[in-house]
Amino acid sequence: MASTHHSVLLVDDNVGLRAGLAMVLEDEGLETVQAERGDEAIRLVQEVRFDLLVLDLNLPDMTGVRVYTSVAQELAKPRCIFMTAEASEELIEQALRLQPLRLLRKPFEVNVFRDLVRRAVAN
Secondary structure (H helix, E strand, O other): OOOOOOEEEEEOOOHHHHHHHHHHHHHOOOEEEEEOOHHHHHHHHHHOOOOEEEEEOEOOOOEHHHHHHHHOOOOOOOOEEEEEOOOOHHHHHHHHHOOOOEEEEOOOOHHHHHHHHHHHHHO
């Protein structure tokens, strides 16, 4: 499959999950950049234009919501998928108010994730 040069920023502090999801995306021909922390993600968005952000809601240094609102100042309404294993209802509500493409609850099916990302970068 020819690369479409779409890029995804994948932000999660779980290195195993992050590496596994990155492999799935790279198999789809997507350029994938990984970050473990929110500050790292914000810096990357300032340097690279991503087609999609995949943000864990709970990061070691800040929430995925805070990352999104910080980068939304740089990008006009970036496409985003949030994911979480455990987040407060308040944090989930804050995330949903940002109108992400989807909020995935971990664990989720890899096929669901792949199809969601595929549709997100195609539009």
